Amino acid sequence: MRGFKGIFLLSVGLFLNINSVFAQLKIEQWNRFELKLPNNSDKNSFSDNLLSATFTHKDTSITVSGFYDGNNQYIVRFMPDKTGIWKYSTKSAFTPLNNKKGEFECIKASANNHGIxxxxxxxxxxxxxxxxxxxxxxxxxxxxxxxxxxxxxxxxxxxxxxxxxxxxxxxxxxxxxxxxxxxxxxxxxxxxxxxxxxxxxxxxxxxxxxxxxxxxxxxxxxxxxxxxxxxxxxxxxxxxxxxxxxxxxxxxxxxxxxxxxxxxxxxxxxxxxxxxxxxxxxxxxxxxxxxxxxxxxxxxxxxxxxxxxxxxxxxxxxxxxxxxxxxxxxxxxxxxxxxxxxxxxxxxxxxxxxxxxxxxxxxxxxxxxxxxxxxxxxxxxxxxxxxxxxxxxxxxxxxxxxxxxxxxxxxxxxxxxxxxxxxxxxxxxxGPLEMADVSRDFKTATNGKGTYLIYFGKEMLEEWIFDLPHKNASSERPKPGTKYKVDIIDTWDMSITKVNTTFEASEANDYRIADKSNRKIRLPLKPYIALRITQTNPD
CATH class of the missing domain: 3.20.20.80 (Glycosidases)
Known part of the structure; x- marks a missing residue:
């Protein structure tokens, strides 16, 4: 397989003649444990799903289905989500596949492995x-x-x-x-x-x-x-x-x-x-x-x-x-x-x-x-x-x-x-966004935590006078005196420009908030411009 950059894909390719696997293996959290078992059969190994395995970890028990991979080989795969020792036992109508037992240790995920x-x-x-x-x-x-x-x-x-x-x-x-x-x-x-x-x-x-x-x-x-x-x-x-x-x-x-x-x-x-x-x-x-x-x-x-x-x-x-x-x-x-x-x-x-x-x-x-x-x-x-x-x-x-x-x-x-x-x-x-005032302001989104995103789409504007909805979706509404900084985002030219002005919110008027001094900023007179307005002082 191609380079995995730290992905730990481990196959237990053991041709087992006993009912237990004593070697303790280490599998990274959310990676795959794989058990391979040989068996000859005259049945349709694809249609007759005759292999499963139950994996247990303390009070957790998960049963997964195995499958036939051709060449007289069956496979069971398992993705552990908890660190610690996992034990398993197979179940099959085929005696050579039945009651195979073992265990492995699930270790903490690496930095680039965030899971499902x-x-x-x-x-x-x-x-x-x-x-x-x-x-x-x-x-x-x-x-x-x-x-x-x-x-x-x-x-x-x-x-x-x-x-x-x-x-x-x-x-x-x-x-x-x-x-x-x-x-x-x-x-x-x-x-x-x-x-x-x-x-x-x-x-x-x-x-x-x-x-x-x-x-x-x-x-x-x-x-x-x-x-x-x-x-x-x-x-x-x-x-x-x-x-x-x-x-x-x-x-x-x-x-x-x-x-x-x-x-x-x-x-x-x-x-x-x-x-x-x-x-x-x-x-x-x-x-x-x-x-x-x-x-x-x-x-x-x-x-x-x-x-x-x-x-x-x-x-x-x-x-x-x-x-x-x-x-x-x-x-x-x-x-x-x-x-x-x-x-x-x-x-x-x-x-x-x-x-x-x-x-x-x-x-x-x-x-x-x-x-x-x-x-x-x-x-x-x-x-x-x-x-x-x-x-x-x-x-x-x-x-x-x-x-x-x-x-x-x-x-x-x-x-x-x-x-x-x-x-x-x-x-x-x-962080996650939603519209701040969903039925009245179609251009302003909020993260509910003091940051707003305004997108102007195909409009080309020379300036923007500080103006926000008083509504903040279902989150607490901003208070007078709240201070904000603004970034100009060119979504097409892929640039972020910081504005060297601090804005201060006034009292709400007709569900809108202005800057106390009616300050404004210059915009680049281009389409596809967005503004990120971020609160600078704590509540």
Whole structure:
């Protein structure tokens, strides 16, 4: 595997002939413990999930499913979340796999290991170690199905960006602009037939997985983890149209696939589950089917990774469903109109991610021809409303064989990707945001702790007279005499300029606060300017 920068991935590849493993191993918190066990069987080792293991730590007990990895080898993986001694015992109908026991020591996580991402403060996220996480992600649906050199270039591009999440598919993609045939497939071939035109058509055995396919996917997910990037993994999608048939598998095969996928990947700390991309375009599944599949993923995952589902334009799933941890919405309207993102946020008491609002690019389709400035503007409009927006890029200079990043990864060709690092920096310094006066002031957000963010969007202003809403969301309102400093943030040119003026709040007047001396500052007469107003004196 590629360099892991301190990731401690330990496999216990022991061919056991006894029932206990006495060697004590050290596994870093939130990393993977892996137990490999050999067994010969004439059963369908993929469909008959005949191995599990129970891990215990003091008063904690977690049971995880094992899986068959081919070549007469079974694997159990476990992600410990508590330091100290963990003991385990296997259970299987196969005698050689049953009642294998051992233990390992879980040691404290290293500096770059923050653990799994969880929901925090209803609308936001944090890692398991309580470090705040702000999703500034991008999209490359089929990057793991491209040629090896393109995959390596994708990782290099991501390493040089500020992104910390990527939306990506498990299955390959067949689309107007994505026609590459993958070199490996998720299932074994049952037979090959000829269609009416004489082309070969593969008939899959949906009961027989191809371990090499999933091993490759795991390698790439670990590569992303080494870069500090979450893999927002799309389990199903409609971009098949009969080419492979992975979008029209029977429900039994879908559920078996979910069990196998989750058994393999749940121990990866940087996994998010996205049940589908544009779920409503998968005509073989109903909303009830999707609810069944969502519940199956959540039930199979002992660590309860983040889980959502994505629809087509302005198609909103039942995000109130308790198994769904956050929204994954395709809709540009909320971030193209002032206050729109905050309205969506008020509907769902969960983190709001607009995972598709359009792409910077030059395609004929309207969704793929935003300028870099417009893409960056939509990201900031989302942040202002206390929500998050996923980036995308879709430049095509020749034909569909181009490595269009939106689907294939490769090298960024636009400009908006460079701005992600600044947005993450601002969020890390201010903390989670929400609109200060949500029904009246659509341009001012607050962290509730004395810092405000004002974003002017496409307006070009020469000056700004100190003016804040008296409302501070649900937090305590500022008092007269409170002093503030101001930074001018150029979100496009990526600069932060400190203003050498201290402002002092007056008494509130009609829900607004002015400076006692009506002081103002000069602005650069450019679009995409933001102001960060920070309280300087304690309450």
């Amino acid at each position: 991402v969880r929901v925090s403060q209803t609308y936001h996220f944090k890692y398991a170690d309580s470090t705040a996480y702000f999703p500034l992600g991008t999209t490359a649906y089929a990057w793991t199905h491209m040629a090896d050199d393109v995959q390596e270039q994708t990782l290099k591009s991501l390493q040089n960006s500020g992104f910390n999440k990527i939306r990506m598919c498990v299955f390959p993609k067949n689309y107007e602009l994505v026609k590459e045939e993958p070199t490996i497939y998720p299932y074994a071939v049952k037979e090959i037939k000829k269609d009416a035109k004489g082309n070969e058509v593969k008939i899959w055995d949906f009961s027989q997985f191809n371990p090499a396919f999933f091993q490759h996917l795991e390698k790439r997910i670990d590569d992303l983890q080494a870069l500090g990037i979450e893999a927002d993994l799309i389990v199903f999608h409609p971009y098949d149209k009969g080419r492979w048939g992975f979008d029209e598998m029977p429900m039994e095969a879908n559920l078996n696939y979910i069990k196998y996928l989750v058994a393999r990947l749940a121990s990866f700390r940087n996994i998010w589950w996205s049940l589908a991309n544009e779920y409503d375009f998968v005509k073989s599944k109903t909303d009830k089917d999707w609810e069944t599949l969502i519940k199956a993923v959540v039930k199979a995952d002992p660590y309860h990774h983040l889980c959502s589902i994505h629809g087509s334009t302005a198609k909103y799933f039942n995000y109130q469903m308790p198994e769904i941890t956050h929204t994954s919405i395709q809709d540009g309207a909320p971030v193209l109109n002032w206050g729109g993102a905050a309205i969506v946020r008020s509907i769902y008491p969960k983190p709001i991610i607009f995972d598709e609002v359009g792409y910077e690019g030059n395609l004929k389709s309207r969704w793929g021809r935003y300028s870099g400035e417009e893409m960056n503007h939509m990201v900031w409009m989302g942040l202002l409303g206390g929500t998050y927006v996923t980036h995308g890029e879709s430049y095509m200079f020749k034909d569909h064989r181009d490595t269009i990043f939106w689907a294939k990864g490769g090298q960024f060709k636009g400009n908006s990707w460079k701005r992600a690092a600044l947005a993450r920096q601002i969020l890390s310094e201010t």
